[in-house]
Structures are given as structure tokens and as C-alpha cells.
Amino acid sequence: MTIEPRLFRNALGCFATGVTVVTARSPAGEPVGVTVNSFNSVSLDPPLILFSIDRAASSYPVFRDAVHYVVNVLCDSQRELSQRFARSVGQRWDDVPHATWDSGVPVLIDCLANLECAREAVYEGGDHVILLGRVLTLAHREDGRPLLYYRGAYRGLGD
Template sequence: MSFDSLAFRQVLGRFATGVTVVTTRDSVGANCGVTVNSFASVSLDPPLVLFCLDKAAMSFEAFSRTGQFAVNFLSADQHDLSIRFATAATDKWDGIAYDLWPSEIPVLKDCLANLGCRKEAVHEGGDHVIIVGRVEILSLDDDKGPLVYYQSGYRELGRSI
């Protein structure tokens, strides 16, 4: 059975995901960030997570060279951050509220949750790389709901069933 990349994308769009912005610093200390919905937990012991990054992404070199990164889980009211960090703009950080965690990695404020990670491994994955990180620090805000991405659009989580 053959299919084209558009059909494949349409099928993948039927899988609802949370939305994250993964952040780090580049080799000269400038903040870098990219919107990622290909995020997953890997292991509880040790605490490992992964995300996938397009090799053509503007931030690819920064994430290739860094040993630290943060995963910022966006809340339902932060879809504007997702859009901003999904672009190739160079001024993504203008006016953005963030903290620096002990690792000196920028962490977005007011997120649903944040994970500070040390890079454990990088694996090839077609036109992407799979970056695995060990979680070293975290924060959680129980008062917010997640931003959800489904069928090429942002959604809020619905009622519990």
C-alpha cells in the first residue's frame, strides 16, 4: 500500500497531543526555543523524556550542541507562545517572560509545567533527531488546563468522561 506525505500528515493530525516549547541557549548564550508536539515520557526511573526535532529547524544547531534544555508544557491560554516559537523569526523572545534555572537554561513563566533536562542521547529518526533528556528539576501549576493540538488546530481539553 502506498500513500503520500499529505495523507500521512492527515492521519497523524487525528492524534491529539499536548504542546510544548523546548528551550535552551546557543553557543553564544542567546536564548533558543522551538514549539514541539512530538514529546513523550520514556522512563520513570531514571526520569527520562524525549522530543523530536526537525533537522531543518533554525534551532537545530543550538540543540545539537547543548547539554541542557527545558521542556515547557503550554497551558490553554498560551497558544500565542506556541505560534511564536513555531516560526523562524529571530525576535521570538521579545517581551517573553522567563526565568533562568540553575543550569542557566531559559524556562517560560506561567506554564502548566516545566522540566529541566540534561541531554542523555540523540538518535537518528529520518528527517528528525530524537533527543532524550534526563529530568533534573521540575515545576508544576495545578491551576491550569493544557493546550491541545488536534487536526491542525489548538483546542482546550474538554470534559472528563
Template sequence: MSTSVDAADFDPRDLRSAFSQFATGVTVVTTVTPEGERIGVTANSFTSLSMDPPLVLWCPGRHLRSLPAFETATHFAINVLASDQHQLSRQFAAGATDKFEGVPLREGVAGIPVLEGTLATFECETTARHEAGDHVIYIGQIVRYAHAAAAPLVFHGGSYHGTTTHSSEGS
């Protein structure tokens, strides 16, 4: 049974637990600095925003060490992970020196690294940034995309999960 909590009584850990009840897909967002350094981070704060024009958004936290690279980048790629790619999620979430080590890549628009073998990729030009609490909202216009048919990697309640397919038609 759920319990309602009023704003005055919010506990950050409890609020995070409530947020974690929303299952999300898992992505790796990549970019390249003007100096050519490849940057990549795991993110689940991604959504489609508009079909006309084709826009997506993602929301990195202000604490992200690589945030300055995204602030100066003109483009980024959203790489949607498939169910068997949880190790990529962990690799790009870690503080490794070269997060791209051993990862099959191709060069995308404006030189951004695009991960090979993912469920979908969206190569985007950054069109807007909006400050929002302890995060920044990045909006990108899709310049190129690709997708494959496979099961997605899902994150819920602090863990990775598989999915079960159900028909969207009535029973």
C-alpha cells in the same frame, strides 16, 4: 469511515492528516548556546519516557534552523503550555529574530531559559540523541521540574483546542 492505505501507496499529505488525528499537548522547547543565545521552538513531539531514571524525549525535524544549537547544548527545557497560551506557541513557531520578546522568563539549570506561567516545565540534561528518519530523538534526564493545575493547550487536526475533563473512574 476510515480507509486503509498500504505502504506502497502512502501520500505524504494524507499521512500527515492521519498523524494529525492524534491529539497532543503543545510545548516550547528552549535551550541556550555556548555563546549565550537563547533558542526556543514550538514542539508537540514530546513524551515522558521513564520514571527511573526520570527521562523525557522530544523529536525535532532535521529541517529545524535551530537544530545545530540543540546539537551543541548540554541542557534543554520542555515548557508545557496551558490552554490560554496558544499565542506563545505561535510566537515560538514563527521565524522571529527574538522569539523571547515580551515573554516572562527565569534562568534554569545551565542557563537555559524557562518560560514562566506554563502548565509544567522540565529542565533536562541531554543524555542521548538518536537519528530517526527526518527527525532526531533527544532524550533528557530531568534535573528540575515544576507544575501547576490548569487546562492544557491541545493540538488536533491542525488547530488548537480546549479540553473537557472526564473522570478516569468507571461510570
């Protein structure tokens, strides 16, 4: 049975997800970021997470080879940030407040959570690559509401 990609995407869109921006540094030291909603926890002990990235994404080579990256879990007031990092071109980092932790990877400010990770493994996954990361450092807020993505649109809790 052949599954048409648009129908598959529409079916997957029925599953509401949180929205993240994953950040890293290019080999030249430039900050890189991409919007990701294919993010999951894997294990509590050791603390492992995963996300996947499209092989066609301009930032794919950076994330495939990155030793460290940060998963930034967005709050509902960061929709513009998600849209900015979802674009394939443009000045993504202009006026984006960020800090760095031990690995030197950009950490976005005011997110619900930030998870600094070391690459644990990389797996092939069709037109995507699955990156497994070990969480080294984290921070999270007790307040705030998540930015959600459902049926092709941004949502908030209660929408």
C-alpha cells in the same frame, strides 16, 4: 508501499497532543526556543523524556548540540506563545517572561509544567532527530488547562 507525506501528517493529526516550547541556549549564550508537540515521557526511574526536532528547523543545530534544555508544557492561555516559537523567523523572545534554573537555560513563566533536562542521547529519526533527556529539575501547577493540538488546530479540553 509509498506513503504520501500529507496523508501521513493528516493521519497523525488525529492524535491529540499537548503543546510544548523547548528552550536552550546557543553557543553564544542567546536564548533559543521551538514549539514541539512530539514530546513523550520515557521512564520514571530514571526520569527520562524525549522530543524530536526537524533537521530543517533553524534551531536544530542548537538542540542537537545542547547539553541542557527545558521542556515547557503550555497551558491553554499560551497559544500566542506557541505560535511565536513555531515561526522560523522573528523576535521570539521580545516580552516573553522567563527565568533560569541551574543550567542557565530559559524557563518560561506560567506554564503547566517545566522540565529541565540534561542530554542523555541523540538518535537519528529520518528527517528528524530524537533527543532523550534526563529530567534534573521540574515544577508544575496544580491548576490550569493544557493547550492541545488536534487536526492542525489548537484546542482546549472540551472543544
